[in-house]
Amino acid sequence: MxxxxxxxxxxxxxxxxxxxxxxxxxxxxxxxxxxxxxxxxxxxxxxxxxxxxxxxxxxxxxxxxxxxxxxxxxxxxxxxxxxxxxxxxxxxxxxxxxxxxxxxxxxxxxxxxxxxxxxxxxxxxxxxxxxxxxxxxxxxxxxxxxxxxxxxxxxxxxxxxxxxxxxxxxxxxxxxxxxxxxxxxxxxxxxxxxxxxxxxxxxxxxxxxxxxxxxxxxxxxxxxxxxxxxxxxxxxxxxxxxxxxxxxxxxxxxxxxxxxxxxxxxxxxxxxxxxxxxxxxxxxxxxxxxEAPDPDSGPGPAGTATNHTAPPPALSLASVTFAYGPASAPVVQDLDLVLPSGAHLAVVGPSGTGKSTLTALVAGLLTPSRGAIRVGGHPVPGPQAAAERVLIPQEAYVFGGTLAENLAYLRPDPVPEEELLAAAEAVGLTPLAGRLGGLGARVDPAALSAGERQLVALTRAYLSYAPLALLDEATCHLDPETEERAERAFAARPGGTLVVVAHRISSARRAGRVLVMDGRSTAYGSHEELMRSSALYRDLVGSWAPAPARRGSEPALALRDAYRVDAVAGPRLAGDGRHVVAHRPVGQVQAPGDLRDGGSLGREG
Incomplete structure (x- = not known):
């Protein structure tokens, strides 16, 4: 100076x-x-x-x-x-x-x-x-x-x-x-x-x-x-x-x-x-x-406490409330949730209780009336949080182009063919890729069934860099074996966190933690804990039990559906020509054996 x-x-x-x-x-x-x-x-x-x-x-x-x-x-x-x-x-x-x-x-x-x-x-x-x-x-x-x-x-x-x-x-x-x-x-x-x-x-x-x-x-x-x-x-x-x-x-x-x-x-x-x-x-x-990474004040429902040296949780919700109108009752109310990196969460509950609303809030498509949501420590909505998550909705999107272009759509850099093939094998897309003629084959979205479109969208999300995957009934058109393969692939991604809006009880059994939504109230815990503490979860599970020797009909989770539709799902059902799937508010009539991909005949029942 x-x-x-x-x-x-x-x-x-x-x-x-x-x-x-x-x-x-x-x-x-x-x-x-x-x-x-x-x-x-x-x-x-x-x-x-x-x-x-x-x-x-x-x-x-x-x-x-x-x-x-x-x-x-x-x-x-x-x-x-x-x-x-x-x-x-x-x-x-x-x-x-x-x-x-x-x-x-x-x-x-x-x-x-x-x-x-x-x-x-x-x-x-x-x-x-x-x-x-x-x-x-x-x-x-x-x-x-x-x-x-x-x-x-x-x-x-x-x-x-x-x-x-x-x-x-x-x-x-x-x-x-x-x-x-x-x-x-x-x-x-x-x-x-x-x-x-x-x-x-x-x-x-x-x-x-x-x-x-x-x-x-x-x-x-x-x-x-x-x-x-x-x-x-x-x-x-x-x-x-x-x-x-x-x-x-x-x-x-x-x-x-x-x-x-x-x-x-x-x-x-x-x-x-x-x-x-x-x-x-x-x-x-x-x-x-x-500033240290954004720690939550004490343990959340997942029982996870953070400190100044720990990385931020993959997903955290603090007193989140959302209603679709000023005079409407909240669909989600005062929800607190903390998911560490690598967690696998299944979200279950009757229809209309806010499961899809929750994924839309986490994805930033909806803004909560009150509370804060963070993905990877970044506030939602925001560009950094958006880069940390990928959302796969129920109605999968496939565009006209090659199969490789569809799969690599969420990647900013060119994806090697070996990586595309490995992802297709992990998720279960390889048979479909073979039928289409390989990764370079042109895709006609209208010619694909709903289940095939979901497989393409799932593989695309699997290839993205986003560590948090949100599956909003993204496997509802798949048979149980293919659904299990896809979910296990996402759960095994290194550093990946999986949130599944489940429509089959087997999805909840595979998840480490389960969130049960029933309008304003929620329950959280493992499958065994909820079987002891949540009457609603026991009602959703019903009398289903795994039967490895014979794969029969598997009830969907939405047994308390507001439309009073009895849910039947599963492949290769014989006899009756009118079966109803519970992944939609109004069931659709389907031909025998057509429940594997959920293809509809267009008549409503």
Whole structure:
């Protein structure tokens, strides 16, 4: 700081001479017919400019010595945080945020230092030329600075609000645009459009507020830097009558136009824009360094407690409540849930109790009325949470293209054929791929059965990088053997977490934990625990028991269906030609032996 101040004194000398030298050249030289004296003072001014330029060069070195230690400390904090907790934002902090902080801080030091020493040199020069000049230049300069200082904090807040709104909109669009096909397939157009519209309106409001305060910034520059020029010209007769010489008046105009106005402009634009940017970045870097992964306050229903060194849970819900209208009864009420990474959860319950609503809330397609949802420690909705989960709905989406294109749709990078084949084998798609003619075969979605489309969608989700898989009755058109194979494949993914909205009791038996939903009330535990503690779960299980020797009919879970439909599901049923599957509110008539993939004949029963 002392070196910086010392070298800045040379710039102060340059500022002093830029008005004082020409004034003396006029008053003592050219106006008196002494050209040699005038040229001498101009030469002195030129030497002062050269000396000031040398001082400016040395100032940059002093600023570097001040700024680089700040950068080093920020880098040390970001790296320490990344190594200690595996923070995913460390790379962004090193490559962008630290560099932004360093460059912006250096710019702020330069403009602030320049204004302070320039103003000091100019005011000293005005006093040396003629003290009355200070009466004309000083008050508007002080008023402009006071107005700018009063607007600095509100302007910085609005600048930060605008930056955050812009980042939120960009992140939202970055998530939505690549998934437009999925949005259409799941019927979420209205929800996505409403969420996008809210972010656009938020950025518009932030931009308008920033523009309103920006007007005051322009006003402070006008008052402090441009009004003195007008006042000097208007007060010229009065100044000349009170002993101010012509050269002193010209020198005063040089001080204002060549020194004070540029320095004030740089200060206002630098602090008004770069200052708020530096504030945003430093807050984020400080938050990255001090915040631990988001721990839940105590153990949740899964009995899992987190601490400052543990990774965040794969899924956490805190007092989540949701209703489909202001006057509607909540479908989900005060639900708390914590799932660690690698967990396997089955969600069961009668129809209409909120099972699919729960998956939509976790996926960000619905917004809870109250409470918070986090996926991988990231808030829902949000681009980071969206990247951590994949949703497979009941009605699977397949588009016209090759089978390989369908399977690799959720991967941003090319997927090797070996990986596609391995995923198809794990999920159970290999026989279908063979019938279609291989991975390069063209797919006609209309020619595939509902079960075949589900197998394609399941393999696509299996190949995605998202660690949390949400299966919203995504296997309801599959036979029990294929369903079991697919669920076990998802449960075995390294680091993967599986949430299954189950329609067969065997899905609940395979899961490590089961969530029973019955409107506002829920029960949570293992299969054995719920058999002892939950009457509803015992009712759902009914009298079913596994029979390895003979695979017979397996009741679906929705035995308390609101439509009073008796559920029958399973392959190769003979005899009666009218069977009903319980995966829809209204059962569909199906031909014998056609229950493996749930293909409908189109008649309702």
């Amino acid at each position: 002392l070196r910086l101040a010392g070298w800045s004194v040379l710039e102060t000398g340059q500022t002093f001479l830029i008005g004082y030298g020409p004034a003396r050249a006029l008053d003592e030289g050219f106006l008196r017919g002494r050209a040699d004296v005038g040229l001498f003072w101009l030469a002195v001014t030129g030497v002062g400019v050269l000396v000031g330029a040398y001082g400016t060069a040395r100032v940059y070195a002093a600023v570097a010595a001040l700024v680089e230690p700040l950068r080093d400390r920020l880098v040390e904090r970001v790296v320490s945080r990344g190594v200690r907790t595996g923070d995913a934002g460390s790379l962004s902090g090193l490559t962008q945020q630290v560099e932004i902080a360093r460059d912006t801080f250096a710019g702020l030091v330069m403009v602030s230092r320049s204004f302070v020493f320039t103003a000091a040199g100019a005011l000293a020069g005005l006093f040396a030329l003629a003290p009355p000049l200070l009466l004309v230049v000083g008050p508007p300069l002080a008023a402009g600075m006071a107005l700018f200082a009063a607007t600095l904090r509100p302007l910085a807040r609005r600048q930060e609000t605008f930056l955050l709104a812009d980042e939120a909109l960009a992140g939202h669009l970055g998530t939505v645009c690549p998934g437009l096909r999925d949005v259409t397939a799941t019927g979420a157009e209205a929800h996505i459009a409403a969420g996008t519209g809210e972010r656009v309106e938020a950025e518009l409001r932030a931009a308008r507020a920033l523009a309103h305060w920006g007007v005051l910034r322009v006003a402070s520059l006008t008052i402090g830097g441009q009004l003195p020029v007008v006042l000097l010209l208007a007060a010229a007769p009065w100044l000349l009558a009170h002993g101010v010489t012509t050269g002193a008046l010209v020198g005063a105009l040089a001080y204002v136009t060549q020194s004070l106005l540029p320095a004030l402009r740089n200060l206002i634009h630098g602090l008004g824009t770069s200052g708020s940017r530096l504030t945003v970045v430093l807050r984020r870097l400080a938050r990255t360094d001090t």
